[in-house]
Amino acid sequence: MSYKLQMDTERVITNILSKSLYSSADVFVREIIQNNTDAIVMRQSATTDDTPQGRIHLEIIPGELPTLINSDNGCGLTEKEIHMFLSTIGSSSKSDNEEAIGCFGIGMLSCFLISDEVTIITRSVKTPDDVLKWHCKKNGSYTVEKIDSDVEIGTKIFLRATEESKHLFDYEYLHKLIYKYGKLLPYPISLVEGRRNERVNDGKAPWEKNYVNIEAKKQAMMQEGQNEFGCHFLDCFEIKEAGVSGTAYVVAHEVSVNSKSDDRIYLKNMFLTQNSQDLRSPLAHPFKLILNFSEITPNASRETFQKDSKLRQARSALDNCFREYLVKTAKEQPLLMKKIMACHARSLKSLALEDNECFHLFIDLFTFETTLGQMTLGEYRQQNAAVKYTNSVDCFRQIAPVASSEKECIINAGYIYDADLLRKFHQEFPQEYTKCVDSEDFIHDLEDITLNERSDFAEFIRIADLVLQEHKCRAEIKKFSPHSLATMYSNDETGMAIRFVQKSKDIANGHWGEVLQQMEYNMAQATYTAQLCFNLNNPLVKKLATIKDPCVLETVVKVLYVQALQMGHHPLTNRELQLLDNGILTLVELIVSD
Numbered sequence: 311m312s313y314k315l316q317m318d319t320e321r322v323i324t325n326i327l328s329k330s331l332y333s334s335a336d337v338f339v340r341e342i343i344q345n346n347t348d349a350i351v352m353r354q355s356a357t358t359d360d361t362p363q364g365r366i367h368l369e370i371i372p373g374e375l376p377t378l379i380n381s382d383n384g385c386g387l388t389e390k391e392i393h394m395f396l397s398t399i400g401s402s403s404k405s406d407n408e409e410a411i412g413c414f415g416i417g418m419l420s421c422f423l424i425s426d427e428v429t430i431i432t433r434s435v436k437t438p439d440d441v442l443k444w445h446c447k448k449n450g451s452y453t454v455e456k457i458d459s460d461v462e463i464g465t466k467i468f469l470r471a472t473e474e475s476k477h478l479f480d481y482e483y484l485h486k487l488i489y490k491y492g493k494l495l496p497y498p499i500s501l502v503e504g505r506r507n508e509r510v511n512d513g514k515a516p517w518e519k520n521y522v523n524i525e526a527k528k529q530a531m532m533q534e535g536q537n538e539f540g541c542h543f544l545d546c547f548e549i550k551e552a553g554v555s556g557t558a559y560v561v562a563h564e565v566s567v568n569s570k571s572d573d574r575i576y577l578k579n580m581f582l583t584q585n586s587q588d589l590r591s592p593l594a595h596p597f598k599l600i601l602n603f604s605e606i607t608p609n610a611s612r613e614t615f616q617k618d619s620k621l622r623q624a625r626s627a628l629d630n631c632f633r634e635y636l637v638k639t640a641k642e643q644p645l646l647m648k649k650i651m652a653c654h655a656r657s658l659k660s661l662a663l664e665d666n667e668c669f670h671l672f673i674d675l676f677t678f679e680t681t682l683g684q685m686t687l688g689e690y691r692q693q694n695a696a697v698k699y700t701n702s703v704d705c706f707r708q709i710a711p712v713a714s715s716e717k718e719c720i721i722n723a724g725y726i727y728d729a730d731l732l733r734k735f736h737q738e739f740p741q742e743y744t745k746c747v748d749s750e751d752f753i754h755d756l757e758d759i760t761l762n763e764r765s766d767f768a769e770f771i772r773i774a775d776l777v778l779q780e781h782k783c784r785a786e787i788k789k790f791s792p793h794s795l796a797t798m799y800s801n802d803e804t805g806m807a808i809r810f811v812q813k814s815k816d817i818a819n820g821h822w823g824e825v826l827q828q829m830e831y832n833m834a835q836a837t838y839t840a841q842l843c844f845n846l847n848n849p850l851v852k853k854l855a856t857i858k859d860p861c862v863l864e865t866v867v868k869v870l871y872v873q874a875l876q877m878g879h880h881p882l883t884n885r886e887l888q889l890l891d892n893g894i895l896t897l898v899e900l901i902v903s904d
């Protein structure tokens with residue numbers, strides 16, 4: 311014995327369609343104007359000379375529970391088609407029609423989201439002598455009868471609002487919905503209520519309209535973007551590929567990598583969704599898109615797409631457009647490119663790390679902070695034979711005052727992606743000399759003092775080393791600019807981390823204080839290299855060789871040590887502040903006792 315699956319239509323409509331498939335009842339507007347369009351296309355494709363221009367009409371009949379009448383002058387339905395397609399869920403007359411938007415055979419059900427019953431009066435172009443009335447209830451029961459009427463060829467749908475849906479039958483609200491879904495549809499859509507009668511849609515995509523010249527077109531497209539997204543853009547460009555056309559807008563502010571996509575995606579001129587995540591690769595990040603596809607396959611909800619080969623093709627076609635645009639802009643409009651880079655540096659940098667082609671495309675255009683100011687890597691490479699960078703902001707801060715005074719250009723690659731980019735630069739351009747500089751190397755490369763000077767300062771360095779030992783710091787003496795700078799403090803990353811823990815411990819209390827105490831204890835064995843480098847070009851330091859009193863020397867070293875920390879913007883621990891106070895006090899006492 312075999313049976314056939316039964317379906318509880320009412321439950322399918324209320325539970326599956328309204329709660330799971332569609333994000334809101336608003337979509338009934340999309341589904342009915344889509345059916346209108348398909349019906350017009352089907353009538354036009356079997357065209358005879360006297361086929362009238364397609365048109366779509368919606369009229370609100372006010373009342374306690376208003377009624378919406380939607381009509382088109384499309385192909386209409388024969389009695390057989392009413393049973394086969396309209397009344398059979400999942401069956402569509404459009405499956406073989408490439409031009410039609412619909413294909414799943416379920417869209418009409420969305421009318422039951424807003425109405426308990428649907429009435430259709432239709433007159434088919436194939437059987438113009440019959441005018442048929444279809445009446446269907448939410449529970450799935452329907453009737454079909456021939457009626458006496460002189461309606462024109464096409465279809466008229468009557469939807470009576472329910473208590474819950476009557477707010478959707480408001481003129482302004484419907485106007486917005488029709489515009490949203492049908493803005494680009496090529497047939498005029500009018501909305502009527504009493505004396506109000508407006509054509510709602512433009513009927514043509516802005517990029518397909520005729521303009522007097524290219525500038526006028528660009529201006530109109532920029533305006534369109536501003537109207538659509540409510541913000542100003544840096545630039546826009548047209549996308550014209552097999553299967554997709556539209557406009558890409560260059561966003562004029564930084565876009566968070568995690569932000570939701572907010573595009574306008576149309577399929578065969580019918581608005582589908584703002585969520586285009588599946589169509590976007592990281593290259594799309596700087597752009598907002600208005601796109602009209604002719605080929606991607608929507609899911610049954612029409613709010614997402616199927617992840618099939620068509621989607622992959624569309625995505626890579628779009629990527630090519632973005633790439634071409636960026637290459638062309640970089641070559642032909644360097645100023646604009648600079649602005650784009652300034653707004654989207656982070657996303658383009660992360661992209662360049664993942665994508666070799668993008669890396670080569672962008673690397674010279676990225677702006678970096680250097681000891682001689684902001685510059686692009688291209689500008690840097692023009693002025694410097696070697697690419698030198700620090701891979702932490704701390705290290706950069708330590709060496710920046712001296713390096714800039716010495717006219718040495720070093721990149722601060724301590725910000726996100728920068729050090730990785732320069733390491734990749736080294737891999738991609740092995741012939742170019744690239745060096746990651748740390749503060750120890752930097753001090754090492756400063757000008758050495760002469761042998762005589764070294765012997766004059768031997769005692770001072772010995773005492774300085776002794777004093778600084780307690781702070782795990784070594785003394786060094788070199789000559790560097792600016793002369794006004796007496797010392798330069800440097801420390802490696804481990805040393806900086808330890809300083810950070812020590813400082814935090816001073817201000818933390820309770821449980822957090824204990825944790826930091828334990829961290830400091832664990833770090834006690836770590837080795838690191840802090841250096842206090844004295845500058846023999848500095849008049850004060852020059853004088854130090856003449857001081858013979860070890861007590862005075864010790865005190866001066868302590869004070870200069872704390873001063874160097876302050877100059878390098880290192881937060882001082884309580885012990886270091888104490889050191890400064892004691893040092894000054896000792897110096898005052900020495901002066902007073904003289």
Ligand SMILES: Nc1ncnc2c1ncn2[C@@H]1O[C@H](COP(=O)(O)OP(=O)(O)OP(=O)(O)O)[C@@H](O)[C@H]1O
Nearest residue numbers: 345349395396402403412413414415416417418465
């Ligand atoms: N305005 C109309 N004019 C002519 N035929 C219509 C009209 N509206 C609906 N139909 C018929 O009813 C069928 C079912 O419509 P429905 O909206 O449920 O599905 P579809 O448009 O075929 O596909 P989809 O679910 O993808 O929208 C259509 O295939 C079409 O044959």
